[in-house]
Amino acid sequence: MDNVPVIDFGGQYSQLITKRIRELRVYSELIPYDIDIKKIKEKNPSGLILSGSPYSILSDREKAPSINKEIFSLGIPVLGICYGMQLISKIFGGEVASIEKNKYGKTKVKLDLKSSLFKDLKPVEICWMSYKDIVTKAPPGFNVIASTRNLPIAGIEKPEEKIYGVQFHPEVAHTPSGMDILKNFLFEICGCLPSWTTVSIIEQQIKKIKEEVKEGKVICGLSGGVDSSVAAVLVNKAVGDKLTCIFVDHGLLRKGEAEKVVETFRENFKINLIHRDASDRFLGKLVGITEPEKKRKIIGNEFIRIFEEEASKIKDANYLVQGTLYSDVIESGTKNAARIKSHHNVGGLPEDMKLKLIEPLRFLFKDEIRKIGIELGLPDEIVWRQPFPGPGLAIRIIGEVTKEKIKILQDADEIVVEEIKRAGLYKNIWQSFAILPDIKSVGVMDDKRTYLYPIVIRAVSSQDAMTADWVRLPYKVLERMSTRIVNEVEGVNRVVYDISSKPPSTIEWE
Ligand code: XMP
Numbered sequence: 001m002d003n004v005p006v007i008d009f010g011g012q013y014s015q016l017i018t019k020r021i022r023e024l025r026v027y028s029e030l031i032p033y034d035i036d037i038k039k040i041k042e043k044n045p046s047g048l049i050l051s052g053s054p055y056s057i058l059s060d061r062e063k064a065p066s067i068n069k070e071i072f073s074l075g076i077p078v079l080g081i082c083y084g085m086q087l088i089s090k091i092f093g094g095e096v097a098s099i100e101k102n103k104y105g106k107t108k109v110k111l112d113l114k115s116s117l118f119k120d121l122k123p124v125e126i127c128w129m130s131y132k133d134i135v136t137k138a139p140p141g142f143n144v145i146a147s148t149r150n151l152p153i154a155g156i157e158k159p160e161e162k163i164y165g166v167q168f169h170p171e172v173a174h175t176p177s178g179m180d181i182l183k184n185f186l187f188e189i190c191g192c193l194p195s196w197t198t199v200s201i202i203e204q205q206i207k208k209i210k211e212e213v214k215e216g217k218v219i220c221g222l223s224g225g226v227d228s229s230v231a232a233v234l235v236n237k238a239v240g241d242k243l244t245c246i247f248v249d250h251g252l253l254r255k256g257e258a259e260k261v262v263e264t265f266r267e268n269f270k271i272n273l274i275h276r277d278a279s280d281r282f283l284g285k286l287v288g289i290t291e292p293e294k295k296r297k298i299i300g301n302e303f304i305r306i307f308e309e310e311a312s313k314i315k316d317a318n319y320l321v322q323g324t325l326y327s328d329v330i331e332s333g334t335k336n337a338a339r340i341k342s343h344h345n346v347g348g349l350p351e352d353m354k355l356k357l358i359e360p361l362r363f364l365f366k367d368e369i370r371k372i373g374i375e376l377g378l379p380d381e382i383v384w385r386q387p388f389p390g391p392g393l394a395i396r397i398i399g400e401v402t403k404e405k406i407k408i409l410q411d412a413d414e415i416v417v418e419e420i421k422r423a424g425l426y427k428n429i430w431q432s433f434a435i436l437p438d439i440k441s442v443g444v445m446d447d448k449r450t451y452l453y454p455i456v457i458r459a460v461s462s463q464d465a466m467t468a469d470w471v472r473l474p475y476k477v478l479e480r481m482s483t484r485i486v487n488e489v490e491g492v493n494r495v496v497y498d499i500s501s502k503p504p505s506t507i508e509w510e
Pocket of ligand 1: 387388389390391431465466502505506507508509510
């Protein structure tokens with residue numbers, strides 16, 4: 001299968017380039033710019049893309065990331081984007097200079113249609129630019145293939161060596177013909193075949209897991225979220241009943257969620273499933289606990305303990321399935337953010353377990369995992385489920401967690417989700433849910449005074465959960481939610497909408 005990695009110099013669009021290439025059905029991954037050239041050769045790539053960068057090519061050597069020049073003598077086509085083009089220019093003896101002020105925006109670019117990179121494009125296309133440095137002299141032997149009114153060198157090529165560079169960004173939506181340019185690079189210049197499809201990924205993963213596991217036994221921590229569910233079904237296809245899934249139900253799930261997980265896996269997929277209902281044990285540990293971090297720690301520890309108890313009953317298990325996805329892999333490579341909350345991933349790896357990991361989704365983005373889930377026949381409810389925190393409703397119930405409060409929150413949350421779905425908004429919203437604060441307020445119902453809980457509705461849009469904005473939900477939708485919640489949920493007399501973004505708030509309340 002063809003693969004075209006993106007050599008990452010830290011540009012803001014690096015990840016997007018890999019997504020775009022995958023959308024064109026060629027496998028792509030990010031690789032660090034200082035990777036050993038041997039490792040690149042081992043990947044046997046059909047082409048290479050050099051990404052943009054926040055650095056200036058003109059800053060001193062230490063700061064400006066570069067690559068081993070040998071890359072250009074491997075006979076592999078290369079496309080440099082923005083910084084990538086400047087780097088090519090510098091390495092091959094061209095000149096790069098800084099301009100006074102950053103230039104960015106949509107720009108008309110004149111293209112040389114004789115270049116294979118621009119096959120079937122128009123002589124002038126709108127392209128997205130964002131730069132501070134420019135190539136002022138193309139390297140000897142290179143043709144200039146693109147220019148703008150202010151920028152004489154906006155694209156270069158050395159077709160006999162299949163080296164190309166563009167100053168603009170074909171990967172962003174603001175460059176309407178950008179996908180055609182990437183297509184030309186992949187299919188005309190690199191000679192790739194569009195063979196990276198959902199079916200091929202499934203087949204490839206099944207083959208790989210079969211070869212690895214052989215006669216071994218596999219366990220999988222199932223949370224009911226899309227990632228662990230897709231991972232479990234995929235592994236089940238490869239190893240059948242050598243797989244046992246462990247579903248630790250802490251009693252803090254959304255309404256009907258546990259039943260759906262059990263039904264889907266046991267009945268629809270005939271997967272060995274241990275459903276450990278540990279709700280009383282979790283609730284017991286949470287009595288009197290109000291401090292959010294304490295709640296999280298207690299749930300995290302208890303979860304791992306119970307998972308281990310169940311895992312130890314499966315004799316000779318030697319593999320553990322994890323639903324790690326590509327964004328986790330990329331993030332953990334670069335993460336240096338301060339710990340705001342101690343996140344606990346359901347099904348996370350207990351440190352002292354001597355199990356080998358199987359991570360069949362490690363190279364996939366969320367949207368790709370969803371496509372695989374659909375192909376594998378998982379129900380929409382699981383495939384499209386919004387993210388849900390490991391500690392569950394415990395961090396949406398402010399103050400002490402009790403059975404009564406869980407029931408109130410589950411009922412209110414069900415209405416929020418139903419109304420979001422009814423309005424056709426569910427798939428486009430990152431998360432939409434209810435929160436139960438630890439206060440009561442006065443109301444009037446049936447001519448009588450009430451003193452009951454309020455429910456907070458939260459709906460946020462986000463790309464990656466690192467930042468988020470509150471969704472401007474239509475008043476009609478908010479109105480229906482409010483009316484239904486106070487009428488249908490016992491114990492609630494007021495509904496409010498959370499209009500805070502992250503930062504300064506966070507998505508969850510605890
Ligand atoms: P915050 O509240 O930090 O949440 O803005 C960011 C995203 O992470 C989810 N979240 C968690 N996920 N275990 C998880 O698996 C956790 O402990 C946890 N805490 C928060 C949250 O739902 C949001 O998507």
